[in-house]
Amino acid sequence: MGDWFQTVVDLDATDEEAPALGDRVLARLVAEGIVEAARTDCVLGGGGYGYPPGPHYAKAVEDPAPVDLWTNGLAVATGRTVFDSGQGDVAAAVCPLCEGDIRLVDETWQPIDDAWDPFAGTFDDWIEGGEGLVTCPACTRASSIERWTWEDDYFACGRLGFTFWNWAELTPAFVRDLGHQLGGHRTVLLQGKL
Ligand SMILES: [Zn+2]
Known part of the structure; x- marks a missing residue:
């Protein structure tokens, strides 16, 4: 419950x-x-x-x-x-610039630690009034964490x-x-x- x-x-x-x-x-x-x-x-x-x-x-x-x-x-x-969304792990993040899908969990739903590297500290930076820039590993361009979307929202x-x-x-x-x-x-x- x-x-x-x-x-x-x-x-x-x-x-x-x-x-x-x-x-x-x-x-x-x-x-x-x-x-x-x-x-x-x-x-x-x-x-x-x-x-x-x-x-x-x-x-x-x-x-x-x-x-x-x-x-x-x-x-x-x-x-x-x-x-x-509380419990569970997020499966993927999507870059707002190239719509590239960054997988964040493996086939057994274990978090892939390295996949989080581009996002490290960006939520905190954004909350504190910064841009929280994430450099996309797929297209190598930077955009604010607030523009990224996440699987299942x-x-x-x-x-x-x-x-x-x-x-x-x-x-x-x-x-x-x-x-x-x-x-x-x-x-x-x-x-x-x-
Ligand atoms: Zn991208």
């Missing part, structure tokens, strides 16, 4: 706009009754405080049964964050993310609508377990 989560990450929000955008979208989710306005200790991470499901929670999910778990809230993260670099703890699967319509509320920004949906 673990706690299952889904995170919608805004890939386009800037450092400057992320906090206000997060507040605006949250206000809309409260107004629609998807979550409650008052924070409680209902999420993991981020200090443990989040927004519990609201009276119309069922509109957002495929299965309308209430979440009968202590961890059942929405956590909103703003500021540079490397969102991840294992990681996503963003300044704004909405993590729903133990909610049933979010409906595609709800995720799409969240993207509209984010001003049409590109989003990615991470799913995982802790």
Whole structure:
């Protein structure tokens, strides 16, 4: 038994706009009754405080049964964050410039240590405000870690993310609508377990 989560990450929000955008979208989710306005200790991470499901929670999910778990809230993260999918290993990274596929695990799903060399320190550099440049082993060009994509969307670099703890699967319509509320920004949906 673990706690299952889904995170919608805004890939386009800037450092400057992320906090206000997060507040605006949250206000809309409260107004629609998807979550409650008052924070409680209902999420993991981020200090443990989040927004519990609201009276119309069922509109957002495929299965309308209430979440009968202590961890059942929405956590909103703003500021540079490397969102991840929790357990398991990421299988591959894809260069944004050549679309080359960098394998990160072998046939038995063991991490290939050397394959991580180009990425060493880049997540930390990016979180601290740097570019986090990765030099692609395939095309030898450098690009920011935030532009790389990961197999099964294992990681996503963003300044704004909405993590729903133990909610049933979010409906595609709800995720799409969240993207509209984010001003049409590109989003990615991470799913995982802790
Ligand atoms: Zn490349």
